[in-house]
Amino acid sequence: TLVDEAWAAKDAGSAEAGDRLVDEAVALRRDYEIAWLYRFVRAKEAADAAGPGESAARTRLRSVVGEIVQLWPDDEWPQQLVGEVLCAERRLDEALSAFEKARDRDPADARNWARIAECHLAAGREDQAHEALAQTLRLDPAHPRANEWQAWQYFRLARPTLAWIANEVARELAPANPFNHGIHATLLASRGLLDQALRAWTQA
Secondary structure, three states, rough: OOHHHHHHHHHHOOOOHHHHHHHHHHHHHHOHHHHHHHHHHHHHHHHHHHHOOOOHHHHHHHHHHHHHHHOOOOOOHHHHHHHHHHHEEEEEEEEHHHHHHHHHOOOOOOEEEEEHHHHHHHOHHHHHHHHHHHHHHOOOOOOOHHHHHHHHHHHHOOOOHHHHHHHHHHHHOOOHHHHHHHHHHHHHOOOOOHHHHHHHHHOO
């Protein structure tokens, strides 16, 4: 399909050719989800490259997301994209609202609960974050980020045994994640195991 060719062109380093192919696909069928996902990815890459603050690339990203929401006003995934953009802009209360809308449309999607937890953690709402993390892990016990955040939360709340358990799971699920090794090192240091803590820090 045109969109498959567009992704292939992008992966081969010809993103502009991919853009033209996607434009053709949307001209043939406006409500082509994969084509709009391509547009979102391209717009987000440009906005990320432009850095924080206002830019033409960020305006373009918001426009793409706005069109997606207009095309699929009752679907889950557009609200997930809205939340991602708002999170990147540190508009956390608005991002939380978007992820809650996505959750309401699919309560069984662990990704929504994980992002809700992240928003609560960033705002210091520990109880709400804990509840959202627990629901994430009920739905998907192997969710890497939820295990990571749970370990971090338990550590911050001075619950070292629970932090240790969650961190072990997080390190098993994402052994290359330096954040998990940093938490591990801190937990080891708190037990007086300084040599092991130093070794863990080298992996962080």
